[in-house]
Amino acid sequence: MNQDTRPGGDVPSPCNNVCRMNPDTGLCEGCFRTLDEIAAWSAMSDAEKRAVLAQLPARRTLR
Amino acid sequence: MKLPEGIQVIERGWLSSNNVVLHARTGAVVVDSGYGAHVAQTLALLERVLAGKKLARLVNTHCHSDHMGGNAAIQKKYGCRTSVPDGEAPLIDRWDEQALILAIADQRAERFRYDDTFRDGDTLRMGGYDWRVIAAPGHDTHAVMFHSPEARVLISGDAFWENGFGVVFPQLFGRDTALAETRATLEAIGRLEVDVVIPGHGRPFGDAGAALERAFYRLEGYEEDITRLARHCAKVMLSFALLEKRSMPLAELPAYVARVPILAELNSRYLRMTPAAMAEWLVNELERAGAVRRNDGMLYAAGN
Numbered sequence A: 001m002n003q004d005t006r007p008g009g010d011v012p013s014p015c016n017n018v019c020r021m022n023p024d025t026g027l028c029e030g031c032f033r034t035l036d037e038i039a040a041w042s043a044m045s046d047a048e049k050r051a052v053l054a055q056l057p058a059r060r061t062l063r
Numbered sequence B: 001m002k003l004p005e006g007i008q009v010i011e012r013g014w015l016s017s018n019n020v021v022l023h024a025r026t027g028a029v030v031v032d033s034g035y036g037a038h039v040a041q042t043l044a045l046l047e048r049v050l051a052g053k054k055l056a057r058l059v060n061t062h063c064h065s066d067h068m069g070g071n072a073a074i075q076k077k078y079g080c081r082t083s084v085p086d087g088e089a090p091l092i093d094r095w096d097e098q099a100l101i102l103a104i105a106d107q108r109a110e111r112f113r114y115d116d117t118f119r120d121g122d123t124l125r126m127g128g129y130d131w132r133v134i135a136a137p138g139h140d141t142h143a144v145m146f147h148s149p150e151a152r153v154l155i156s157g158d159a160f161w162e163n164g165f166g167v168v169f170p171q172l173f174g175r176d177t178a179l180a181e182t183r184a185t186l187e188a189i190g191r192l193e194v195d196v197v198i199p200g201h202g203r204p205f206g207d208a209g210a211a212l213e214r215a216f217y218r219l220e221g222y223e224e225d226i227t228r229l230a231r232h233c234a235k236v237m238l239s240f241a242l243l244e245k246r247s248m249p250l251a252e253l254p255a256y257v258a259r260v261p262i263l264a265e266l267n268s269r270y271l272r273m274t275p276a277a278m279a280e281w282l283v284n285e286l287e288r289a290g291a292v293r294r295n296d297g298m299l300y301a302a303g304n
């Protein structure tokens, strides 16, 4: 319990605490990442994180 | 942040703690299980990360809802051994909603069983490393951290973050040692050999010394003026509740702050406002911090 500061990092996590997978799209209903992207986020380089973030706007339309 | 071989962190936001997966051929260990409402995703993430390997053990740094909320479901799925800090055991035995900060803070968690306990000074073999259990009272009196001298990694739970530490409760329900405990815990961290800290929330980070300085600075602010801590605590409790609920009608907020025991107690002891004034103050503060927004009579968690 929490909320002292946002999670750190030069590239902020897109997690918005919804954390529920959509079975049709295979994406999180909150941040539109795949399970693999969420699981790997913490180990990604900033460039890899930015590459994931760049894909999210287009995925929103799959909703 | 590059982590030593076999150590993996599943990092989400603030409602669910990080899940730290310690891989080993003899079976993986997961440290902390996230918030109950997220458990379906937590199970799916673990399945992905374990890739068919066995989950041998689940351990908790402490038993707050955002760290043990997935315990029951993980036990059900994997039948894994579950271990908790010894100080938490009696609270779990009687499912103490006050001490576990559940109903008193409008939080929920599914009841679970534990198989054994560990305590300060014990050594746990997890994921190919020996982890020393270190008492970390403050945010939670019974919390622990895990330190591997070999991997030079500290799993700190909510006792120590990159920017501060998990909320410390000012004197509430008769307990008034939390700030002194927090200081002792930060001092203990300062004596450890650490290259990487894996906090309970947020990314793993490297410069423990600089983070300790920030944590001490914050602590001094609370030590100087306890009402600062009370105000912070009230903001944290409401924003956590809002993350779970996603939104709340603004008109219901005065009744909410009067009804939820921890908010009501903070108000009667420290803030001394009418419920309506407290609700208004909280919304203004959280809005200014970018944690909430209001629209059409509703209060929303940021990003929603």
Ligand SMILES: [Zn+2]
Pocket: A001, B062, B064, B067, B139, B140, B158, B166
């Ligand atoms: Zn906590």
